[in-house]
Amino acid sequence: MGADGAPPPGAGAHGFRARATAALGDPQVRANFRRAMDGLMAKRAALFADPAEWRAMRALGASIRARTLARLPELLERLEERCRANGIEVHWAETTAEANEVVLDLLRARGATRVVKGKSMVSEEMHLNDFLEAHGVESLESDLGEYVIQLDGETPSHIIMPAIHKDRQQIARLFGRKIRDAAYSEDVDELTATARRVLRRKFEEADAGISGVNCAVAETGTLVLIENEGNGRMSTHVPPLHVALMGLEKVVERLEDVPPLLSLLTRSATGQLVTTYVNMISGPRSPGEKDGPREVHLVVLDNGRSRIYEDEELAVTLRCIRCGACMNHCPVYTRVGGHAYDAVYPGPIGKVLTPQMEGVDRRHELPHASSLCGACAEVCPVEIPITRLLVRLRAEASTRRVGSTVLGAGGARSGGEALSWRLWKRAFGSPGAYRLVSWLATRLGRLPVPRLGPLRAWTSVRTAPRPARRSLHELAREKGVPDA
Amino acid sequence: MEEVGANGRPGTVYFFGTCLVDLFFPEAGLAGIELLRREGLRVVYPQAQTCCGQPAFNCGYRDEALSVARAQVALFPEPWPVVVPSGSCAGMIRTHYPELFAGEPDEAAARGLAGRVHELTEFLVDVLHVSLVDRGEPVKVTWHASCHAMREAGVAAQPKALLAQLANVELVPLGRERECCGFGGTFSVREPEISAAMVEDKAADVAATGAALVLSGDGGCLLNVGGALERQGSRARPRHVAEFLLERTRGR
Ligand code: SF4
Numbered sequence A: 001m002g003a004d005g006a007p008p009p010g011a012g013a014h015g016f017r018a019r020a021t022a023a024l025g026d027p028q029v030r031a032n033f034r035r036a037m038d039g040l041m042a043k044r045a046a047l048f049a050d051p052a053e054w055r056a057m058r059a060l061g062a063s064i065r066a067r068t069l070a071r072l073p074e075l076l077e078r079l080e081e082r083c084r085a086n087g088i089e090v091h092w093a094e095t096t097a098e099a100n101e102v103v104l105d106l107l108r109a110r111g112a113t114r115v116v117k118g119k120s121m122v123s124e125e126m127h128l129n130d131f132l133e134a135h136g137v138e139s140l141e142s143d144l145g146e147y148v149i150q151l152d153g154e155t156p157s158h159i160i161m162p163a164i165h166k167d168r169q170q171i172a173r174l175f176g177r178k179i180r181d182a183a184y185s186e187d188v189d190e191l192t193a194t195a196r197r198v199l200r201r202k203f204e205e206a207d208a209g210i211s212g213v214n215c216a217v218a219e220t221g222t223l224v225l226i227e228n229e230g231n232g233r234m235s236t237h238v239p240p241l242h243v244a245l246m247g248l249e250k251v252v253e254r255l256e257d258v259p260p261l262l263s264l265l266t267r268s269a270t271g272q273l274v275t276t277y278v279n280m281i282s283g284p285r286s287p288g289e290k291d292g293p294r295e296v297h298l299v300v301l302d303n304g305r306s307r308i309y310e311d312e313e314l315a316v317t318l319r320c321i322r323c324g325a326c327m328n329h330c331p332v333y334t335r336v337g338g339h340a341y342d343a344v345y346p347g348p349i350g351k352v353l354t355p356q357m358e359g360v361d362r363r364h365e366l367p368h369a370s371s372l373c374g375a376c377a378e379v380c381p382v383e384i385p386i387t388r389l390l391v392r393l394r395a396e397a398s399t400r401r402v403g404s405t406v407l408g409a410g411g412a413r414s415g416g417e418a419l420s421w422r423l424w425k426r427a428f429g430s431p432g433a434y435r436l437v438s439w440l441a442t443r444l445g446r447l448p449v450p451r452l453g454p455l456r457a458w459t460s461v462r463t464a465p466r467p468a469r470r471s472l473h474e475l476a477r478e479k480g481v482p483d484a
Numbered sequence B: 001m002e003e004v005g006a007n008g009r010p011g012t013v014y015f016f017g018t019c020l021v022d023l024f025f026p027e028a029g030l031a032g033i034e035l036l037r038r039e040g041l042r043v044v045y046p047q048a049q050t051c052c053g054q055p056a057f058n059c060g061y062r063d064e065a066l067s068v069a070r071a072q073v074a075l076f077p078e079p080w081p082v083v084v085p086s087g088s089c090a091g092m093i094r095t096h097y098p099e100l101f102a103g104e105p106d107e108a109a110a111r112g113l114a115g116r117v118h119e120l121t122e123f124l125v126d127v128l129h130v131s132l133v134d135r136g137e138p139v140k141v142t143w144h145a146s147c148h149a150m151r152e153a154g155v156a157a158q159p160k161a162l163l164a165q166l167a168n169v170e171l172v173p174l175g176r177e178r179e180c181c182g183f184g185g186t187f188s189v190r191e192p193e194i195s196a197a198m199v200e201d202k203a204a205d206v207a208a209t210g211a212a213l214v215l216s217g218d219g220g221c222l223l224n225v226g227g228a229l230e231r232q233g234s235r236a237r238p239r240h241v242a243e244f245l246l247e248r249t250r251g252r
Helices: A016-024 A027-047 A051-070 A072-086 A096-109 A121-126 A128-134 A144-151 A168-178 A188-205 A231-237 A255-270 A305-310 A314-319 A331-336 A347-358 A375-379 A386-398 A415-429 A431-444 A453-458 A472-478 B019-024 B026-037 B054-059 B062-073 B087-100 B107-115 B120-127 B147-151 B157-164 B192-209 B219-231 B241-249
Strands: A088-093 A114-117 A138-141 A208-211 A215-217 A222-227 A241-247 A277-281 A295-301 B012-015 B042-044 B082-084 B117-119 B139-143 B169-172 B213-216 B237-240
Touching: A016 A027, A016 A331, A016 B192, A027 A255, A027 A331, A051 A072, A051 A255, A051 A314, A072 A088, A072 A215, A072 A295, A088 A096, A096 A121, A096 A128, A096 A208, A096 A241, A096 A295, A114 A128, A114 A188, A114 A231, A121 A128, A121 A241, A121 A295, A128 A138, A138 A144, A144 A168, A144 A188, A168 A188, A188 A231, A208 A231, A215 A255, A222 A231, A222 A241, A222 A255, A231 A241, A231 A277, A305 A314, A305 A347, A314 A347, A314 A386, A331 B192, A347 A375, A347 A386, A375 A386, A375 B147, A386 B054, A415 A431, A415 B054, A415 B062, A431 A472, A431 B019, A472 B019, A472 B026, B012 B026, B019 B026, B019 B219, B026 B042, B026 B120, B026 B237, B026 B241, B054 B062, B054 B087, B062 B087, B062 B107, B082 B087, B082 B120, B087 B107, B087 B117, B087 B147, B107 B117, B117 B120, B120 B157, B120 B241, B139 B157, B139 B192, B157 B169, B157 B241, B192 B219, B213 B219, B213 B241, B219 B237, B237 B241
Parallel strands: A088 A295, A114 A138, A114 A208, A208 A241, A241 A295, B012 B042, B012 B082, B082 B117, B139 B169, B139 B213, B213 B237
Antiparallel strands: A215 A222, A222 A277
């Protein structure tokens, strides 16, 4: 995305609005997302049926994440120390390029050319598969959804359910096209069995497994990874080398912090009380043990996170546990789907995270692509005030504040927009000016006006708004409503 | 101290009409004033009021928002409650004025105002405990919950409680009631395609209820949903809840 010299992803005919418009016109996208999101919302709601329990769980989740962030540097040091003591080698990467190099070096040093991967959004940030393939390493996704989109040369459209944009028939056709001797079937169990057959062999052949991390415990040096398919356990236990990737915010202080967070995560994400697998990885195979990798490495990625951390208000972005509930409940995401965002993280959290990672100048469209309805913040299990952050980023994009640490601050300033708000301030900031504006609006507002700009956009599916013939100010005066 | 009349009710209230009600739904504003006066309250409507400042605030133009908001704060000096026929604007004042005015010379005044702002239906139910007598013909209506009323102002149950008092009014639940109608202020013109998709769905959900009226407490939603209903040729009409309540209960 946005390599040097390329136009900013937010701009012009290739921007968010154009991609969203294309998605809106695709009945398959509309239907697939609506159906899937309705299902996910219902499942989550069923598990948080008791509002008092929800409030208590969420307050606990938020406080755990807040406490962690307050001591982030110290906890990361502690994590490194404990991991090393457990035999897990820790590598720090400031950029995605550095992280990719770390992974490649580890693989090369061991002659590894075949990798199986568990699901990891950090690896999506790194575009790791493309990088490894370009360096002669086969990198195969083993999460079913990830496997599907990798087969189709796509990126995830959802952080939890990466292939949610595809329905059963589309996956059946894809498998029929791409997998040798796969009999065409639209049956979910048969499709799963086909993928499982391919993947089984790959797990056995793999030289290395790469996975994400849901949280890492500082006091014990434990990597926690939850999943439903067993592919995570296979990727992290079968091959001789396991490389785990995590964003630096994923640390937690104590082991007892883990259960409440996982419980919030699975309920919010998929409406599950618990996932099928909960992997607690605390080191490589010890002498005498019969299985497990011979080496475990943890790559901790910054990629703009420490910059986000510097801003007191925006730092709450880093509380995110990547449950995806905000996207499941987002009326915009539900209609345009994940790919319209052209970002690793789509939906509400993506609109907050992406501009901070890639620059508010380049991605200023994203914070504005929201009606600020607040459905996201309402369901966020760690109380991230997403709408407030969107408003903050809108301000950062258009105004360069002294001392701002936001990447690209002030870089999306538009003179026309600034002028409009100055005029608005004039019109609404003084009673005299407003009297004139409201008089004009009520007297002339019903005259036919050319449908240009905003009015044209508005009237595409609505009749034009018609101002009243007299304002409330006038009516109140007439009815003798006192002024003071 | 707040001036308190008989039975613990305030004797006087301010009315902040909001710019959308002022220009597009003045009858709803008058109805709100009348509903309060009928309860024996003196209603004061400062003529210099304009807009709460939310449009600029939400777009990230804080200075402009502050200067318009500041002009409002000065208009409500007495410690009387301020009643607003909009969940969105009430939410703006209550939730965002304290942070918008943080560190400003008039911060205390802004916080004071934020602490005594009430959305109209909330005020009728929680403070005045009104009881309504329905004098209208049987009618089917549906309720559109504005996002900001629900999530910024915390108003959700009150308007329904008022409607439930009306014997001849059948309230048909709206499908996906908690989903945004797609207005979102400047969102509707910045992202018109998405906004259009949202309001088309909302209008279809309204039409599916078979209700004659879709009621809401927010002018923005009413303009948006009403405009889409009209364009779709639906017979359902938008109506501000204040106007509806007054119509139903007015003695002939
Ligand atoms: S922002 Fe909140 S709701 Fe969204 S993915 Fe992160 S934790 Fe989940």
